[in-house]
Amino acid sequence: MKTGGDWRMADETQTTAGNNEAKEREEALFRKRNAERSDSTEESVLYWQERDEIPDHFDQLKDTLKEVMGLDVSYDIIFREMTFAGRRVGLLFLNGLTDGASVTEILKRLSYLKPDDIESDAVDVMVNHYIPHFQVEESDKLSKAIDKVLTGESALFVEGEGKVILIDTRVYPVRGMEEPAVEKVVRGARDGFTETLVTNVNLVRRRVRDPGLHCEIMKVGRRTQSDVCILYVDDIADRSQVEAIRDKIKEIDIEGLPIGDKQLEEAIVNKGWHPYPLVRYSERPDVVASHLLEGRIVVMVDTSPSVMIMPTTFFDLCQHAEENRQTPFMGTYLRWVRFGGIFVSMFLLPLWMLLVVHPELKPPLLTILGPQENAKIPLIGQFLMVEFGVDLLRLAAVHTPTPLASAMGLIAAILIGEMAVETGFFVNEVVLYMAIAAIGMFATPSYELGLANRIVRLFLLIVTAMFSVKGLVIGTTLLILALTTHRSYNSSYLWPFIPFSAKAMGEVLVRKPLLLSTRRPALNKTRDHTKMGSEMNPRDGH
Template sequence: MDDKTGSTGYGEENIPVVPPSVIKSLEEEELVKKREAESSDNTHESVVYWQGSDEIPSNLKDLKGILKEVVGLGVSFDVVLREMTVAGRKTGLLFLNGFTNDVVLTEILDRFTYLTSEDVGNHIVSTIKNQYIPYVQVEEITELSEAINNVLSGLCTVFFEGEHTAILLDTRKYPTRSPEEPAIERVVRGARDGFTESIVTNINLVRRRVRDPGLHCEAMQVGRRTQTDVCIIFIDDIVDREQVEAIRHKIQEIDLEGLPLGDKQLEEAIVNKGWHPYPLVRYSERPDVVASHLLEGRVVVMVDTSPSVMIMPTTFFDLCQHAEENRQTPFMGTYLRWIRFGGIFASMFLLPLWMLLVIHPELKPPYLNILGPREMGKIPIIMQFLIVEFGVDLMRLAAVHTPTPLASAMGLIAAILIGDVAVKTGLFVNEVMLYMAVAAVGMFATPSYELGLANRVVRLALLIAVAMFGLKGFVIGTTLLILMLTTHRSYNSSYLWPFIPFSAKAMGEVLFRKPLLYSRTRPALNKARDNSKMGPEMSPKRKQ
């Protein structure tokens, strides 16, 4: 052979030599272009984009490269890959620094240090999982995206050199506060614990009260990016299974980036999708209230990071009831319920009715001649109401953002400097301030915060209708309100039940807080499979 070797016909002296620095520069340039071109919506798509499959790499060096691009290993300070040697194999533990119970993890690692290759044999993953991890929640996984998603939820994943299978350890420890009494649902007597932002803690608070083997807690993840934990809770032998399946199906169909605002966004995604002001679910932060609704055949939906849970289905009258009524005697509970109903009614209709009588004094019966302003203010009545309405809302918003030590000072400013001066200058009349205060108290006495806001919008609409059309406006506005609430449905359940459709027995349960032993059946609205609350031997007239 001559000196011109190779199939190309060129000598070795003519082969161009590329410096390593140029090769590295080209590789980095291609890597930057690949990063900029990525448009993954979830972890699975990102893993497949960077390595072509969702398989766990058997080489830890390749694994570190994928983790750097997908989860930010080496960039995010809280993403940790602890490398060590276990039984002669290179091992990596992937976890989030702030979510891991370091005491449990250290104890497991301490056991790993004593293992030799003879202890584990050829099946290192299954042997370590079954024999050398003294922990309860342990499982094997084969997909890298599943491992990353679980790590982002607070779990720990153990990778082994030469293996396409990893071990998943539930060693998470979420930062959370202790259960405290909810600020909105306070009671004079009763439990002082309330839900927190941890879904596991919330489920435990419910299970403490309902020790029923039929209590099911189905967990799922919602959101391509947030992977928010959502849990459906129900008692299997009581609840209507078709309703559970409908709720489960709607949650599984959600295709969103995530639920960073928790339960409210989930409600909009599966229940209240339009512009209707009235709530279709009942929110509660009390475990005892949730437990009682579960025993009635309702479905409860919990969302991680939310201290309140959703109860479905619900009605207008359910939203008007409070736990305090069941903490008192039946007579006093009924009294409190009627007072609350009166306050809710006043918050909706007191102002429109009074303005109607002012505009049309001929409608007033003789014994109501004391009503009405002695002197009219410098501003029309309807403008006075609108200004005061917006003023109350402004003060309510300001109270939310005002530090507690300054709240009293803000109240004095609202009561004296604004209200009193506005009346003395003649801009407003005393009756407007009085009735607006009564309506505001009725709104704040509404147990459901969402229902109180919706009733306030109805009050504004009725005030405008009365100002424009008088008696006809009030009648038409009230009729439209009843029609709107009648056609409004919560999971195929009438929103005004048991008023429309009317059920005398169920309406009696709403108006009167019956004694425990007289309330023997579950509400028909829930279509419970087991309609009886008590055994056949239990009777209010049982022998002593």
């Protein structure tokens, strides 16, 4: 017969053994967590429960959710357990990305259930009879349910059913639609894209009410699961181009796209070190709608307020929406002014430096050009210092608070520029021509094209300083060759200049009246080449 002391010793032994077992389990769990190297939700689910299925018991389900998505660790991941009609039900959702009113209405409806209503196949009965929502689906994959919840949907689990009900109750934070800062117009719409994909698609749908407008969505990134949408008008766009873009997006195997569309561009289009962009970025829905009707393909990435338009050319990047908001004559004038500004931003400084270094090359009418006095620093040194100074000011303007931006501009223009000339380090002409070139760069509609042209200007300045006339000629030739060999989805980047098309080049140089522009650009290889029917063609006499 055991005494009281024997019982206490036995209890202490059992307690110690239990503590040791719990400690061993914790250590094994810790080692398992450290050993996990899952790249996707599916791999993580398989790692923790060996099968990508819905567990029959909520205890096992919650254990898996804790390890895979941080249930009870992340404050915004909620698993609400309830009982409806005698069955245990759990609702998994993200606090902040879920529409609370919709979820409350669904739960209120389910609270009316009786045990007789769900005797068999409770999930099917709930989906088809008791969940008043328009986007509902079933799944037997836990990884799919977790991925859907992380996008803002709600997952309704019924214990013992082996299936989950996925309800689209997403609501995303959206900022107000504002006019894009880079693509402002005097006349025209003031709405612009936001960081929400659904809103951006609807802005385009509002302008293109064509049943042929297709919006294909897919996910990119093992971890970010970023939504990427391809938009095109099916009976206009070249299907081979659509398939090529779709296949390249599907082949992407990276962790994610946290920066959005720019990373996607590098993954599918501009994979090398070429400075010139192969896509056109736009934040204006009207610009995107007009390009869709021309047969181009648009790619949107969730969380990015700008979209990519493909394919594009050098001359496409030089055009702006303001030209189409004015009369054809004024639109043509603005286009020529813009072309002139782009040309000046690239070639003015190298040409002027060449004429200063070799005054014998000056035409009689340009004898007034050139510095009237020399400076302490050589011309090429002055140009390089001013170039990098302008870039430094541009970067500083981005990071300077708005109330201080004007003061910074005054410091740059008055103090630095004037003092540099007064002290004899710079000559007046260098500051003047650099300012003109900078204005031409900022007048370039595409920000990416303006940066690329600036790099070309630096290159031409250096080769002109090193090799004089030969350097400028060779540098310009290399530039044209580089742009000619630069391909935008098997299309020439300098089209219609190379290969030359007189009709298409005329439409680039002249903004034609609307009713005279009857055909879509041949570059897009569209299935339907005409923009309007014969009854609207003024050439037919109607």
